[in-house]
């Protein structure tokens with residue numbers, strides 16, 4: 001009977017990765033998606049850039065918008081200090097169900113809080129629900145047309161501070177032109193991009209790095 005792509009990704013992890021070994025989980029997903037079927041994980045090339053930003057920021061609080069199968073969630077969680085608080089938000093319950101199992105296979109379920117729902121509903125509730133003042137790092141990888149509105153919403157909710165870093169995937173493909181235009185022209189942000197490629201392809205892509213300067 002029909003097995004969804006997300007289920008095939010989970011099976012590839014359970015078959016080829018070692019329980020409790022995040023790197024083997026990442027490798028298993030990348031092998032499956034480069035050899036068998038494309039999927040919208042951030043991928044290894046952009047993933048290495050993500051790793052370097054997480055290591056440099058060394059965040060105590062992280063928000064990820066867009067869990068999907070948990071690939072970037074595992075990459076980020078495996079680099080966080082023990083006291084860190086990491087919230088990842090997924091809209092699609094089927095993706096969230098797979099992500100929970102991928103995160104658990106990596107042995108990182110205690111490092112991550114996976115929340116199901118829409119960013120516009122959850123962002124205003126994060127402070128009281130999770131006892132978080134501001135985020136040191138935000139990884140945007142959800143609906144591209146919500147990057148700008150959600151960044152403004154995070155500002156309004158006081159979730160960002162001077163020094164907060166926002167990292168956005170897919171600013172070229174599928175693209176978030178209004179977001180790029182807004183942050184580039186705003187004096188509040190210092191922004192630059194890391195040249196890369198769309199996951200598992202040769203198509204040009206950038207990871208858009210954004211530092212809040214005031």
Ligand SMILES: O=C(NCCCOCn1ccc2cnccc21)c1cc(-c2ccc(F)cc2)cc(O)c1O
Pocket residue numbers: 040041042065066067068089090091092117118119120141142143144146169170173174198199
């Ligand atoms: O669409 C993409 N991601 C978003 C998923 C839905 O996110 C929904 N979603 C997740 C939390 C969440 C919270 N609130 C609202 C919506 C919320 C996405 C798409 C592509 C892509 C590139 C080329 C193509 F030909 C086709 C697709 C690549 C990527 O790397 C992506 O990330």
Ligand SMILES: [Mg+2]
Pocket residue numbers: 040041042141169170
């Ligand atoms: Mg993406």
